[in-house]
Amino acid sequence: MELAYGHPKSLKPVQSKYCPGCGHGVIHRLIAEVIDELALQERSVITNPVGCSIWADLYFDFDSVQPAHGRTPAASTGVKRMLPDHLVICYQGDGDLAAIGTAEIIHAANRGEKFTTIFVNNAIYGMTGGQMAPTTLVGQKATTAPEGRDPAEAGMGYPIRVCELLATLGGTKYLARGAVNNAANVRKTKQYIKKAFEAQMRGEGFTMVEVLSPCPTNWQMQPVEAEEWLEKNMIPFYPLGEIKNELGGAETKEAAK
Numbered sequence: 001m002e003l004a005y006g007h008p009k010s011l012k013p014v015q016s017k018y019c020p021g022c023g024h025g026v027i028h029r030l031i032a033e034v035i036d037e038l039a040l041q042e043r044s045v046i047t048n049p050v051g052c053s054i055w056a057d058l059y060f061d062f063d064s065v066q067p068a069h070g071r072t073p074a075a076s077t078g079v080k081r082m083l084p085d086h087l088v089i090c091y092q093g094d095g096d097l098a099a100i101g102t103a104e105i106i107h108a109a110n111r112g113e114k115f116t117t118i119f120v121n122n123a124i125y126g127m128t129g130g131q132m133a134p135t136t137l138v139g140q141k142a143t144t145a146p147e148g149r150d151p152a153e154a155g156m157g158y159p160i161r162v163c164e165l166l167a168t169l170g171g172t173k174y175l176a177r178g179a180v181n182n183a184a185n186v187r188k189t190k191q192y193i194k195k196a197f198e199a200q201m202r203g204e205g206f207t208m209v210e211v212l213s214p215c216p217t218n219w220q221m222q223p224v225e226a227e228e229w230l231e232k233n234m235i236p237f238y239p240l241g242e243i244k245n246e247l248g249g250a251e252t253k254e255a256a257k
Contacts (some may be wrong), residue, residue, distance in 0.1 A: 044063065070099070111171050138151060170207070174206075
């Protein structure tokens with residue numbers, strides 16, 4: 001009898017601590033499923049920093065490292081250089097990657113470091129109380145922007161499109177943006193993650209998959225409402241798809257036409 005569905009071996013069978021409707025659990029499962037499909041459980045390392053990401057080591061059944069806030073790309077760089085045959089995952093939220101860790105991710109990407117970043121973008125600081133993040137949308141409310149983000153107000157500025165920013169750098173080879181608000185987007189996001197992991201194991205350069213994820217607790221919404229809000233508000237500003245794909249080189253792409 002062929003098993004059609006089961007719990008991923010790379011994911012521990014434990015109860016989740018994430019809030020109801022949070023996208024982290026879905027993203028964890030996608031990562032674990034891809035690792036199982038690529039038979040990389042014994043050669044995988046995840047670096048997960050301060051923030052909701054810090055709980056990742058409770059759920060993944062492979063090695064993990066917990067760097068200081070924002071220093072995840074530096075830790076991933078070191079691990080990958082020491083263990084080049086391993087799959088190294090840099091798992092970051094928008095506060096960790098796009099705020100305190102901005103310089104870290106830009107320079108790692110520009111150097112073409114050969115790890116994969118999974119960038120969870122829920123447009124708000126999740127663990128620390130719902131403050132405005134670099135990815136918070138204009139008009140979106142946060143504890144530090146109770147009337148909504150206003151670029152005209154001192155200190156607020158505009159939301160950052162990280163994939164588009166990193167796409168300008170020569171060291172980036174694959175950048176994609178998915179979402180986990182419905183089944184179709186979940187399936188597509190898994191495809192992006194698998195493509196990024198496979199490219200990493202071929203040593204092609206820096207890869208990243210940004211995942212738009214709901215945060216019902218800090219958005220002050222019910223889970224279904226949060227998924228609808230993501231579809232209506234986040235996806236138009238952060239369009240889904242492959243933002244940059246230079247995998248395989250020009251010769252391979254020409255042959256594929």
